[in-house]
Amino acid sequence: MPDKPEPWLEGLIPTLNQRGFMSETMDHYSARFAQFAGTVEQEVLDIGCAYGIATRAALDNGARVMACDMDARHIEILERETPADHRTRLRTSVGLLPDVDFPDESFGAILAARVIHFLRGAEVRLAIDKMHRWLAPGGRLFLVADSPYTGFWSAIAPDYERRKAAGEEWPAMIDDVSTLLGSGRVPDGMLAYLNPMDPGILVRECERAGLQVEEARFTGLAGSLDGRNHAGCIARKV
Numbered sequence: 001m002p003d004k005p006e007p008w009l010e011g012l013i014p015t016l017n018q019r020g021f022m023s024e025t026m027d028h029y030s031a032r033f034a035q036f037a038g039t040v041e042q043e044v045l046d047i048g049c050a051y052g053i054a055t056r057a058a059l060d061n062g063a064r065v066m067a068c069d070m071d072a073r074h075i076e077i078l079e080r081e082t083p084a085d086h087r088t089r090l091r092t093s094v095g096l097l098p099d100v101d102f103p104d105e106s107f108g109a110i111l112a113a114r115v116i117h118f119l120r121g122a123e124v125r126l127a128i129d130k131m132h133r134w135l136a137p138g139g140r141l142f143l144v145a146d147s148p149y150t151g152f153w154s155a156i157a158p159d160y161e162r163r164k165a166a167g168e169e170w171p172a173m174i175d176d177v178s179t180l181l182g183s184g185r186v187p188d189g190m191l192a193y194l195n196p197m198d199p200g201i202l203v204r205e206c207e208r209a210g211l212q213v214e215e216a217r218f219t220g221l222a223g224s225l226d227g228r229n230h231a232g233c234i235a236r237k238v
């Protein structure tokens with residue numbers, strides 16, 4: 001039985017597979033997902049759910065949730081921590097974006113919070129195309145990605161701004177994160193690359209997939225709207 005790690009900094013629980021942290025406080029768009037999830041009849045999907053911060057909030061709001069993560073240990077902990085009276089509305093699956101699949105038009109809402117920056121450009125496109133297919137008409141996609149202004153990645157912000165101005169498609173792509181980590185090396189199991197995004201990239205990719213964007217903006221940490229730590233958007237399947 002895997003144990004949930006202790007917080008690294010207050011409120012930040014490390015993942016077991018070196019894919020960042022799960023915040024114990026939801027960001028603005030995860031909170032919006034949890035709220036919306038309680039209003040739709042269809043099941044909703046939380047992909048890259050880690051230990052289930054947003055899944056838990058959506059369940060609290062009465063939603064039926066499919067929680068999916070690439071790491072079976074995260075899912076095991078999420079299931080163990082889900083109160084018995086919520087378990088009948090929770091389904092789980094272990095799957096890797098962009099390979100994982102679900103039936104077309106099966107979800108009323110999808111959240112991918114702080115997971116798509118682990119994908120390269122072509123994989124981001126494939127993942128958003130799939131999410132568009134999985135949404136029922138009228139359903140909403142909630143995306144959150146690390147921005148080039150957060151944590152260790154903020155060292156590349158001037159470079160990102162220059163590459164963006166030059167028209168690069170993925171201007172914040174970091175091919176070798178080791179140069180930005182204090183240790184100077186990539187910990188075992190961690191990806192060597194990262195693809196931070198801005199709201200404009202999320203809008204472009206959602207529209208490219210045929211989704212109608214309702215809002216997109218930078219947000220801060222832990223639910224704050226101030227700051228530029230994350231890029232988020234909400235898009236609707238028409």
Ligand SMILES: C[S@@+](CC[C@H](N)C(=O)[O-])C[C@H]1O[C@@H](n2cnc3c(N)ncnc32)[C@H](O)[C@@H]1O
Nearest residue numbers: 019020021022023048050070096097113114118
């Ligand atoms: C930074 S955590 C974010 C957790 C949570 N959604 C949040 O916002 O706090 C990223 C999670 O996504 C999962 N993940 C990373 N890459 C993934 C992929 N390609 N497919 C599915 N899950 C992935 C990791 O296992 C981890 O649990």
